[in-house]
Amino acid sequence: MTVFTRTEHRTPAARLAAAAAVSAGILLLTACGGAGEENGDENRAGTSGFNDADVLFAQQMIPHHEQALEMAQLVGGRASDEEIKDIAGKIEQAQDPEIRTLKGWLKSWKQPTAAVSASGDEPREPRRGRG
Template identity: 45%
Template sequence: MRAFTNRTTRKIALAAALAGAGLLLTACGTDGGMSGMDHGGMSASSSATASAPAATGAGSGSGSGSASGAFNDADVMFAQMMIPHHQQALEMAKLADGRAEDPEVKKLVAAIEQAQDPEIRKMKAWLKGWGKPESAGHSMGGMMSDQDMKDLAAAKGKAFDRKFAELMIAHHDGAVAMAKDEQKSGGDATAKKLADDVVRTQSAEIARLKKILDRL
């Protein structure tokens, strides 16, 4: 009887030990599995972060220099030609200081300086944004010769007013012709808008200059 009791006691103890060991293994296995999942998740996140490309802002500043985006050779030529053309008009306008006499001529000089200097800066910015040089040696209509500029500088009073009006009409005619080419062939919307402004304002100034000549 005592032997049976001892055997039974040993079986119960063994079963309890095995059950306890099973629970311990299950707990360890579960903890190990979750631990692996945690590390795996962190590694995947870290890897994704490391491999993700940094934002470069490639789209920002894409309009810098360029007026509205697409441009073509006609836009480039328009800017390259109009910059020196405007610059010469400003040189002619500067000569009016101390030489011009007619009030209407003086008003036109002020209008030319106010309009064309900002336009030069715009066109230079476009060319820079387009990756094109400012000068390309184009032939331009209406440009004054060195002798024309010397003759204008030598005149004073009414003689200056008359000479200035004659030369500026020819100069504006050349600018209007270039602007009309841009209107027809240009691709950039803002460059074409500037061409519209040149045609409108300088055509009006040509009409005013002709009236000045008629009364001088």
């Protein structure tokens, strides 16, 4: 049985949950990837010099990672496919350390963790899911 034949029997909600989990996994692997020694200098860069683009990137990546966590957490109650559940678990394990790293950089730079709104009035907090 192939992935394509298994997909035919899923409900639209299950397909949506599977697509969301796979998409989040792909984003995680492509946007946040890096391994061991190769990134040693980049990991230390968080505490050295920074600019406005670095701050904005970190501020915007925090809600991005939080949304990936929210999507992964939806899988538990909605997906029955063990492969999807496994991917969601890996996403959950990977996102929290990324969020802590980004917040750590912002703290070391003495910058707010939320991006300033377009009006400049107050920081825009990431949207939180229900529950």
